[in-house]
Amino acid sequence: MTDSLTRILFQKLVAMGGDDYENGELVIDQGRIVEVRSGVSESFAGVTHDWSDCLILPGFVNAHCHLSLSGLQGRVARQERFVDWIETVVAENSALSWRDRVDAFHREAQTLVESGVTALGDYFSHPELLVEYQALPFRQMLFLETLGFQSGLAEEKARSVETLLREHPAGAGSLLQLAVAPHAPYSVSPALFKELKSLADKLNCRYSCHVAEVEEETQFLSRGEGDFLELLTKREAYDSSWTPPGVSPVRYLEQLGVLRDMVAIHLNYLEESDLNRLAENNANAVFCPGSTRWFGRKAWMPVKILLDLGVSVGIGTDSLASNDSLNFLDEIRLSEEMVPELHRSEILWLATIGGSQALGIEKMGLESGQPADLIGFRFGNSEEDWWNLPFDPVRRQVDFSMVAGEVIFQKSNIKGGKQ
Ligand SMILES: [Zn+2]
Incomplete structure (x- = not known):
């Protein structure tokens, strides 16, 4: 778990039962989500993962x-x-x-x-x-x-x-x-x-x-x-x-x-x-x-x-x-x-x-207080319905994956990464 604050910029976040957010940010502290919102703060004292062309889902x-x-x-x-x-x-x-x-x-x-x-x-x-x-x-x-x-x-x-x-x-x-x-x-x-x-x-x-x-x-x-x-x-x-x-x-x-x-x-x-x-x-x-x-x-x-x-x-x-x-x-x-x-x-x-x-593991709905366990899928075409991305018949990997706030996998061709 990282000590500093981390945030993820995203194009769309679907909490699977909670709210959906567009073009926003998700902030993580000590492996847990502290805030999810549409819109991006101009300044941020911490690590930013720029995944602003991606869909985020719970892992x-x-x-x-x-x-x-x-x-x-x-x-x-x-x-x-x-x-x-x-x-x-x-x-x-x-x-x-x-x-x-x-x-x-x-x-x-x-x-x-x-x-x-x-x-x-x-x-x-x-x-x-x-x-x-x-x-x-x-x-x-x-x-x-x-x-x-x-x-x-x-x-x-x-x-x-x-x-x-x-x-x-x-x-x-x-x-x-x-x-x-x-x-x-x-x-x-x-x-x-x-x-x-x-x-x-x-x-x-x-x-x-x-x-x-x-x-x-x-x-x-x-x-x-x-x-x-x-x-x-x-x-x-x-x-x-x-x-x-x-x-x-x-x-x-x-x-x-x-x-x-x-x-x-x-x-x-x-x-x-x-x-x-x-x-x-x-x-x-x-x-x-x-x-x-x-x-x-x-x-x-x-x-x-x-x-x-x-x-x-x-x-x-x-x-x-x-x-x-x-x-x-x-x-x-x-x-x-x-x-x-x-x-x-x-x-x-x-x-x-x-x-x-x-x-019977913890709630994983990407809400404040829950663990930052999430995955990302890059939008090829921004008009695409979000639910189609994981079903692409040739897809073998997600674009990135995070557990308790730590990136555990990231495709090398992804746009963002740390800033
Ligand atoms: Zn079995």
């Missing part, structure tokens, strides 16, 4: 990813059965060298930065990677991913999660917060779901899970059979004392008492009654268009209906084991293709404010 929030799996790019083919894909991911992930894992992690973090991501919701399972996360320039909500279908393991697993969370409390001004993620209803016992939920409530941290990603999950929960039974049995991870609940994944989680405030990832295969259930439980949703398309899913999240019910919805890339790229601009373009009933400005809302609400 993008990639609300679901597994950055540590980036080294699996190109190593995991699509498979007929989801469980075969899981087995390949597990095998390739354990064969990945630490050096390759860390190199790919940082390479892809840079892809996120350049494509405008200023906050990331990431699932991770290697605590040794925390030092690498700490080196990243953007805000992060890091979910410690936990598996365990045998109920006898629940307490021990939850205690080790608790130890890690207590060892790494988010310090004041830290860009990084830790959170909890039971992996999925087919890989986590009811006891572990409950232990982790009470831990999240006790430590006041976010709680997330992959939910209703595939049809086989519904089959497993309704009758206790199918591919997941086979997978768990083969891996000697099944628990024969488990009784299939006979209901949908969302309803199952509600019955366990763990759906409240959950950050639910995917939600591809929902029953109609699940929609209200999610809203009533104040659950949040993360839509992963690239991953859903990569797998060739037949159904995906009814984004518009959930938004109309008041559910916070964000957008996530998921990992490079099930997506061809972590470029976030690809995800917003694909969101438009997959959810054509949304206007481009609404998709940009999901990509920014929706994601920050879903992850």
